[in-house]
């Protein structure tokens with residue numbers, strides 16, 4: 001009888017467990033999770049804080065009991081404290097009783113995910129310990145933020161990526177004075193070029209959010225909060241200013257939880273376990289381990305636009321990687337298709353979606369890329385309503401291969417990023433996308449759909465540029 005140990009059970013752990021048991025119903029699958037819940041959708045925390053969640057119970061899509069029914073042996077509130085990868089043994093502590101026990105396994109699945117980055121900044125540790133600053137990751141973090149959101153009058157959100165922006169937006173709809181701080185020059189700078197970030201920043205400013213961009217946080221200092229209680233508030237000190245509020249929330253990215261295995265496996269510089277196309281890990285010397293798998297926020301993904309292994313912590317990646325583990329755990333059969341890190345966000349009535357690389361990222365990677373941006377109404381002007389879509393496509397200057405695209409509109413443009421994701425995965429050029437069949441019907445789009453129009457504009461620009469080069 002084969003025994004599998006799955007370490008960690010949010011998205012990657014849940015999908016790995018169910019896929020293993022679907023493929024091998026007679027195997028023993030021991031699942032270790034230090035929390036008391038599984039499958040929490042942290043993507044809902046900001047909406048929960050903004051009072052836009054129908055029921056917190058619905059923020060979980062499965063339970064330990066349901067996983068037991070599929071055949072898993074669930075060890076909840078049990079933390080794995082060390083793993084001997086080669087010796088195929090681990091120690092786990094029951095967090096309720098404090099008792100530790102050794103378990104053996106034939107195959108190891110590491111789905112330990114990530115923790116919010118809490119960089120070494122003066123006063124941050126103390127602010128976190130005292131509740132003047134909070135992290136935003138799991139169900140318990142969500143509960144704490146939601147409880148405080150009922151009382152606070154002001155908040156500083158540190159980090160203007162997806163999570164920080166979503167929190168800033170939702171908290172600002174509750175009459176809370178919000179300041180959003182980031183070291184990068186623009187909000188959502190890692191996912192969008194200026195054509196979109198300008199609109200996101202305008203939306204924040206219209207809603208009274210103070211933007212403090214281009215400034216690193218250097219310290220957290222205790223303050224008297226709006227409740228008059230000494231040290232219940234916080235001042236966030238940056239290189240350029242000081243921002244005082246009742247609470248600070250950190251949204252400064254994630255670090256992989258791999259300290260248990262980092263010395264035994266091959267990892268990227270900052271700890272993500274490097275997996276191959278079958279989700280197998282390797283020794284530091286790069287010998288593939290047939291019995292050791294990893295997926296999700298603790299592991300790398302293969303980023304198709306650059307053909308490199310990278311760290312891109314997203315639930316979408318965690319789930320797609322983990323589903324493969326069940327297929328490959330006995331023998332390598334099904335390969336991973338990689339990712340474009342396709343994603344979306346809504347701030348107030350502005351929807352934004354993106355897939356692949358921004359032009360800025362391409363420049364930083366020294367890729368000879370170009371981009372075009374168009375703005376046009378998504379459906380004909382004779383309709384009783386329509387609204388403009390801003391669309392940017394990034395492509396390889398030499399080959400025309402699509403590297404990424406971004407969309408923004410006061411209309412649902414999420415599927416446009418999914419369409420670009422398919423095009424990138426298929427290796428399409430802008431010319432191929434320009435001649436792809438797309439529907440037209442005035443309720444939905446123009447005779448030339450805005451994605452086609454974007455690709456046609458890019459293909460025209462590229463052919464003119466090439467002619468110019470040849471002249």
Ligand SMILES: Cc1cc2nc3c(=O)[nH]c(=O)nc-3n(C[C@H](O)[C@H](O)[C@H](O)COP(=O)(O)OP(=O)(O)OC[C@H]3O[C@@H](n4cnc5c(N)ncnc54)[C@H](O)[C@@H]3O)c2cc1C
Nearest residue numbers: 008010011012034043080112113114296297313314315316
């Ligand atoms: C606020 C927020 C919003 C997000 N929004 C989106 C979104 O809209 N779309 C999207 O695609 N992604 C989103 N993400 C990212 C997404 O949540 C993560 O990519 C996803 O949770 C990764 O799943 P995972 O299972 O790999 O890791 P995690 O969710 O980090 O889970 C790892 C699990 O392992 C457990 N664990 C760790 N170490 C041990 C140990 N030693 N012993 C036992 N158990 C252990 C942890 O308790 C945890 O339950 C968001 C994340 C956050 C925080």
